[in-house]
Amino acid sequence: MRNRMNIIKWPLRNLPARHFSTTARCGQAAEPGIDIGSNKVGLGCPIHGHRARSTHAAIDTSVFENVAPSVKSWEEVPGPKPLPLLGNTWRFIPYIGGYSVEHVDKVCLSLREQYGNCVKMAGLLGRPDMLFVFDAWEVERVFRGEDVAPHRPSMPSLNYYKHTLRRDFFGAEDNCAGVIAVHGEAWSAFRTKVSKVALSAGAAAEYTVPVAQVADAFVNRIRKIRNEKQETPDDFLNEVHKWSLESLGLVALDTRLGCFEASEGSESQRLIDAVNTFFLCVGELELRAPWWRIYPTAMFKRYVAALDTILSVTLNHVERALEETRKANSSKSLLQDLVAAAGARVAAVAALDMFLVGIDTTSNAVASTLYQLSLRPNVQEKLYKEITGVLQGRPMKPGDVNQMPYLRACIKEVLRMYPVVIGNGRQLTKDTVICGYNIPKGTQVIFQHYVMGNTEEYFTKASEFCPERWIQRTAGQNHHPFASLPFGFGKRMCLGRRFAELEIHTVICKMVQAFKMEYHHQPLEYHVHPMYTPNGPIRLKLIER
Numbered sequence: 033m034r035n036r037m038n039i040i041k042w043p044l045r046n047l048p049a050r051h052f053s054t055t056a057r058c059g060q061a062a063e064p065g066i067d068i069g070s071n072k073v074g075l076g077c078p079i080h081g082h083r084a085r086s087t088h089a090a091i092d093t094s095v096f097e098n099v100a101p102s103v104k105s106w107e108e109v110p111g112p113k114p115l116p117l118l119g120n121t122w123r124f125i126p127y128i129g130g131y132s133v134e135h136v137d138k139v140c141l142s143l144r145e146q147y148g149n150c151v152k153m154a155g156l157l158g159r160p161d162m163l164f165v166f167d168a169w170e171v172e173r174v175f176r177g178e179d180v181a182p183h184r185p186s187m188p189s190l191n192y193y194k195h196t197l198r199r200d201f202f203g204a205e206d207n208c209a210g211v212i213a214v215h216g217e218a219w220s221a222f223r224t225k226v227s228k229v230a231l232s233a234g235a236a237a238e239y240t241v242p243v244a245q246v247a248d249a250f251v252n253r254i255r256k257i258r259n260e261k262q263e264t265p266d267d268f269l270n271e272v273h274k275w276s277l278e279s280l281g282l283v284a285l286d287t288r289l290g291c292f293e294a295s296e297g298s299e300s301q302r303l304i305d306a307v308n309t310f311f312l313c314v315g316e317l318e319l320r321a322p323w324w325r326i327y328p329t330a331m332f333k334r335y336v337a338a339l340d341t342i343l344s345v346t347l348n349h350v351e352r353a354l355e356e357t358r359k360a361n362s363s364k365s366l367l368q369d370l371v372a373a374a375g376a377r378v379a380a381v382a383a384l385d386m387f388l389v390g391i392d393t394t395s396n397a398v399a400s401t402l403y404q405l406s407l408r409p410n411v412q413e414k415l416y417k418e419i420t421g422v423l424q425g426r427p428m429k430p431g432d433v434n435q436m437p438y439l440r441a442c443i444k445e446v447l448r449m450y451p452v453v454i455g456n457g458r459q460l461t462k463d464t465v466i467c468g469y470n471i472p473k474g475t476q477v478i479f480q481h482y483v484m485g486n487t488e489e490y491f492t493k494a495s496e497f498c499p500e501r502w503i504q505r506t507a508g509q510n511h512h513p514f515a516s517l518p519f520g521f522g523k524r525m526c527l528g529r530r531f532a533e534l535e536i537h538t539v540i541c542k543m544v545q546a547f548k549m550e551y552h553h554q555p556l557e558y559h560v561h562p563m564y565t566p567n568g569p570i571r572l573k574l575i576e577r
């Protein structure tokens with residue numbers, strides 16, 4: 033059943049030269065770093081759905097009153113029916129329920145197929161009700177209507193660590209809890225301090241040379257550990273994680289951790305182990321029955337110990353940065369900038385948050401891109417020409433990637449078809465009308481970017497890998513700016529986006545320069561783990577150029 037909002041779009045779009053909303057947000061500037069300016073073809077006004085974008089001045093609310101649909105209730109939102117006592121949670125029980133967390137991508141495709149663009153998932157034990165949204169126009173409307181401190185559904189186990197177990201540190205008098213699993217005033221105050229530094233133009237570009245050195249080290253390491261068939265080993269993804277952690281160490285701690293050759297017992301190795309433990313535990317704690325809420329399970333204890341280690345190593349590095357800044361009387365890095373602008377504790381907590389969300393995301397994006405490229409020799413050739421044309425045999429320098437539109441487009445295309453974070457969300461801070469239904473405050477609204485990014489309605493020839501769609505537009509092509517948002521949007525947009533892009537562009541650039549990549553095994557399916565990533569060993573054949 034398609035929902036009502038789709039049915040009423042036709043008359044709205046066909047009314048000439050009018051607005052249909054009292055909010056008048058048309059022409060609102062995009063958030064920093066969000067490339068929506070290039071998406072203006074084909075779909076008309078993104079806010080209200082009419083085709084004439086040049087008519088954004090007049091506001092006539094009477095038109096809205098004449099055609100506005102009556103808002104339906106929450107109870108009327110379509111979706112799988114919960115059972116008494118078991119709600120909808122039973123659907124995720126292996127072999128019985130039919131839904132799989134690992135294949136939530138497929139679950140979402142079938143939910144859209146069955147119920148339409150707006151699907152209620154009620155009765156999830158221990159969780160608020162959820163609403164899956166597959167309509168890019170509505171995603172845009174909700175994002176643009178966000179209040180000053182939007183809530184993102186967060187990890188309860190991390191919430192508990194920050195706000196209960198280690199309250200002394202994170203919740204001390206100045207409420208310095210960071211941005212992950214933090215909301216409201218506390219989030220807003222912290223984000224303001226950090227985003228000034230982290231999202232400032234040029235902050236990431238400063239790291240071009242060291243990030244390129246780490247990418248060179250990665251290429252050399254992969255070269256050495258290829259097997260006799262010139263293929264990457266089965267634990268290749270683990271090697272990419274090391275690269276990601278090494279790169280993030282530069283950004284967050286201003287240091288080379290030495291991940292490719294860390295020695296047993298060293299501080300770097302402790303950090304690497306702790307980050308690995310965190311990732312091993314967090315999925316289990318979040319997705320399985322939350323026994324840790326009742327008593328500290330063995331896994332929960334390991335998780336807490338890992339977080340404590342990350343925090344203490346981070347604090348040591350911040351101490352050093354503080355010393356450096358004092359000695360040099362000026363700052364030279366993101367960490368020193370943060371220490372100078374917001375103090376040592378803010379810098380340490382910001383670094384901790386970066387470790388929690390900046391490693392797996394980036395490494396899976398790179399692994400997925402390398403796999404997709406290995407299936408497409410023609411794309412690699414085009415990339416190689418672009419890269420060698422810009423670099424002309426010299427090392428990379430800040431700004432080079434700006435001259436490589438095809439490289440950037442390839443990453444966007446991979447993240448459209450295989451977004452590492454398959455859905456982003458908001459916990460509503462007020463009752464909100466979505467797709468014509470009144471959705472109550474507290475509901476977790478999940479924007480399903482994997483589904484929208486692969487939908488013909490929003491991307492012409494959605495199943496084709498076509499980086500060109502991000503560069504040149506062809507008449508009649510669809511491309512909705514809010515259908516694919518791999519880094520989120522608005523006030524809670526990814527804080528590390530600029531660094532992530534720098535790292536990804538740089539390492540892909542280096543791999544394409546060094547090797548022709550091929551893949552000669554069974555095609556890899558993607559699964560949610562908890563990032564959306566190829567399932568199985570990524571055995572790339574790397575042939576020296």
Ligand code: HEM
Pocket residue numbers: 184211212223280283385386387389390391393394397452453456457517518519520521522523524525526527528529531532
């Ligand atoms: C391919 C790599 C990455 C992807 C796809 C990604 C994606 C995302 C997404 C979807 C969000 C939620 C945004 C929203 O709610 O609108 C987010 C938040 C965040 N990301 Fe990333 N991210 C990546 C890499 C990084 C890196 C490298 C860092 C750190 C250097 C980082 C730091 C953060 C932080 C701190 C937040 C929370 C922001 C807040 O709640 O205010 N991310 N990221």
